[in-house]
Amino acid sequence: VVAETPVPLPEPVATSHIKISSRDRVIYPEAGLTKGQLADYYAAVAPIALRWLGNRPISLVRCPQGRAKQCFFQKHDAGSFGDDVHHVDVREKDGSTEPYLYIDSLDGMLACVQMGTIEFHGWGSLVADIEKPDRLVFDLDPDEGLDFEAVKKAAADLKDHLADMGLTSWPLLSGGKGVHVVVPLVPRVEWPEVRSFAERFARALAQAEPDRFTANLKKASRTGKIFIDYLRNQRGATAVLPYVARAREGAPVAAPVTWTELRTIDSAKLYSIRDAATLIERAQSRALQGWGEAAQALPDV
Ligand code: ATP
Ligand code: MN
Ligand code: MN
DSSP states (O other): OOOOOOOOOOOOOOOOOOOOSOTTOEEETTTTEEHHHHHHHHHHHHHHHHHHHTTSOEEEEEOTTOTTSOOEEEOBOOSOSOTTSEEEEEEOTTSOEEEEEEOOSHHHHHHHHHTTEEEEEEOSSOGGGTTSOSEEEEEEEEOTTOOHHHHHHHHHHHHHHHHHTTOOOEEEEOSSSOEEEEEEOOSOSOHHHHHHHHHHHHHHHHHHOTTTEEOOOOGGGGTTSEEEEGGGGSTTOOEEOTTOBOSSTTOBBOEEOOHHHHTTOOOTTOOBGGGHHHHHHHHHSTTTTTTTOOOOOOOOO
């Protein structure tokens, strides 16, 4: 029996000067969960979430009237979030520059929640070095008929293929239907190279097992298969970040798990915003130490 070594606790929940209005507004009608409860969830997990959410361009899914009403995806800073939500100027394809959002604090997170944000999605690069991704994400999207078993098996296969190339990866339950396979990178090469690697990797898998996988974006080619969405790895694309609440039924959250755990998990919606304490405890557990971390670069292929 190996003795458990204590893992350092995250910083205690900091207080915030952000005032959440309409705390009693129900934003998850099927679960009866309110804006105040969402804010409390984010305040509780901020110490573990900011490690992923902080200091990278983000897009927000805002649902001011709750998840069952109209939601919209917001990429740019309209200047309405206050001083705790920052912006970074990003050059667009047409040569213009747009202010993208980023946050680096609990106050920033809550300022977004106050404005009706439920979900936070992140670029694969940090504000400090926007052109050089610090991670790859393979977003596994099962076709309607496929169960979570198929998704799990696909994720584990991706892990093995990545490991064959010397790359360590981790599974993230999306809080929806799929699993994201996250591959940390030292930010060294730029987007085109990373995207090219991701695309070639996805296409090679689809070619090797065309009955299980497709790398083709077209819905029609996905029947009965898992779409390996490598397009999360192009400049400007985003993916949901760890501990983010989803604007979906039951208030599920995106949650890091281990490869071993994934084998016995039967849903991508295992955790919800009711599980802040569990998620914090898990983040401190030995099993999840080092999740999403590896000093590694893409192989030359
Ligand atoms: P699921 O497991 O149910 O597929 P998901 O988060 O992977 O959940 P996807 O629909 O596969 O959802 O989307 C993958 C990512 O693409 C999202 O996490 C998000 O960052 C991005 N995305 C989704 N919808 C939009 C949109 N309307 N505009 C911009 N980006 C989007
Ligand atoms: Mn997906
Ligand atoms: Mn997708």
